[in-house]
Amino acid sequence: MTTPPDATGSNRTVSNKERMAVSRQRMPTRPADERAHTFDEVNTGLGHDEALIEAMRCLQCTRAWCVDACPVHVDIPAMLDRLADDDLVGAARSLLSDNALPCVTGRVCPQEIQCEGACPRGRRGEAVAIGHLERYLADWAADHPDLVEPATGVVPNGGSVAVVGSGPGGLTAAGELARTGHAVTVFEAFHVAGGVLSYGIPPFRLPRDVTAREVARLERLGVVVETNAVVGRTYDLDELRRDFDAVFLAVGAGLPVFLEIPGEDLKGVYSANEYLTRVNLMGAFGPDAETPVARGSRVAVVGGGNVAMDAVRTARRLGADDAVIVYRRTREELPARVEEVRHAEEEGVRFDFLVSPLEVLSDDDGWVRGLRCQRMVLGDPDESGRRRPVPVPNSQFECACDVVVEAVGTRANPLLTHSAPGIDLDGRGFIEVDDDGRTSLPGVFAGGDIVRGSATVILAMGDGKRSAAAIDAYLKGPQTWR
């Protein structure tokens, strides 16, 4: 049993050989058979001692590859140095100065392709569990706001910024701007802040109170969140440009993509957006839920990304005996995180690879009774470099199911951009920006999925942080544009 260094400053005296001798601490999880029936969080978090031991595993590289690989550039070695010395206040302050939503990113970031993917320890053995440690510290900070957060407020600098959308990109920009003294108002169309963190990611990966606590911390920084405000309807962009010195658009992608196959309008066919919103945001999983959702005993989820994994694991928890991923490529091409796929399999989710749906089949009452599918085989690579699935002749078959969830991507929602005719869009309706998030309209910045299409929480946060810096510079400097 390794013991954590206990005296402040002693982490610096630990040799690399000692660090290398410590193996990676495991994230404790609820047993799969238990968690497949509850929306409680799957990962239960490292304890204090495990966190300190894990932090000691960081080699404190002079050239910190992990920081470069982080879209919001958290100073990971500095944070872990303090954590290894049990300086929780210092470590948490370091983290919060770089990352506005660490409780979220510690849970949902794909660390294996970012910070941990760049960790030199991963080349021989296992990378430092940076995500687990971020989560540990962020949760501790949320439990101890009086110790971590500054006692006095930020001095206002006179600038005002409207942030449209309270998802990860918008909240990050809001936090960064509020810390530099700008008066920030966040406009959210739903009745609760968080965007995809509230309606999309299920509570078993990201409990609702985690997001709520992050939002509350931003509000203590002075951020004002205005809910039920649909920009494009309740307000239009010109009004925001008149009433604020700058605007950051982070409205997300927002429109579901359907397969456009026959039978999609049958009862029991959902977009992943609708299915997850009913369950996550509206709480349709509870016994006294007022918002309904069709609880199939056999649920087919079409798609292979993280949203598909969220939907299929949700279906299991809603009571589906058979919850299956229908994906037209193979396991190797699944865009979902490895951890999500593993968790899904542990929870009894079935995977049907190299299968493409052709039609949703109806029963006599207009409800789904199955999918007519065909088998696929991988052919030559397409323009994305992935091997293109092509149909196997005479391979059609029926897959029985009573609910179908389509998790095959999103498109740009034109609700906002239609109310702002002057803003430049690309051919698919996404907002065009420069490297700092500047749109074609002076004073208007944009980031996240309304710029990128479908991306991740942390990439949207990276956009929010970068645009916040650009907005700060724009408001403090000569107000030139592009």
Added chain:
Amino acid sequence: MYPVRRREQLAPRVVELVVQAPRIAAKRKPGQFVIARLADGAERIPLTIADADSSAGTITLVIQSVGKSTADLCDIDVGDAIRDVAGPLGRPTDLLAAGHAACVGGGVGTAVVLPIARALSARGVTVTSIVGARTTSQLLLVDQLRELGEVQVCTDDGSEGHRGVVSDQLAVLCDSTQVDAVYAVGPVAMMRACADVTRPLRIPTTVSLNSIMVDGTGMCGGCRVRVDGQTRYACVDGPEFDGHQVDYDLLADRLTTYRTFEQEALDRRGACTPAGTTP
């Protein structure tokens, strides 16, 4: 929070609420709606904006109690508040520029028709309203429509006005006089019947579709309808569409999706089945 300033029982199971919502009152146009959530845990439900007073900062909602969520909203007292009201949502009505419009309201759909008729009248269009209900006590907003022009009343039981359905009365009107546009809002069967009357006459006919919604911003796709063979979202592309092109069978069927659930919720609430609720 959105405080309720006034509450009036317009008919059995139909309540009019005047709600403080200044942002929406300032922006709303005829044809638009809000999504309301009564309290934490409650459902988000779309409701038509029947009227607004921008100087008082209020909007008027007309709500028919058909399920647990609408029943709870109808029971709210003056002074209490609705937790969330988002809007105005949907596209405003495409209003006839000049001429003669028939405004047809069935049941609580009359509350959708009233602001359209007012806007038409304000721009000089001649308005004839046709209002239908099962029986006299169910008739809505007839006096308000009468301020704008002629009103023809239809009841299923003949207790007031013509005995019969509004679509038959619309056929008579279109037969006897030049009608340049029809705005028909009510139960699916009624809108379909009105569209069937005007299609051969090639009279442009607008209907307002009350499909199932969650967010009201295009995000979920639950409100999808087929219009002219295309999938459209009632919340952002509508709620008003060309009545001659709507797939009414699909709309009616999708509206039954949660019928069992709604009945169970009502039973739990301790209410009896509302008489004559049509999707």
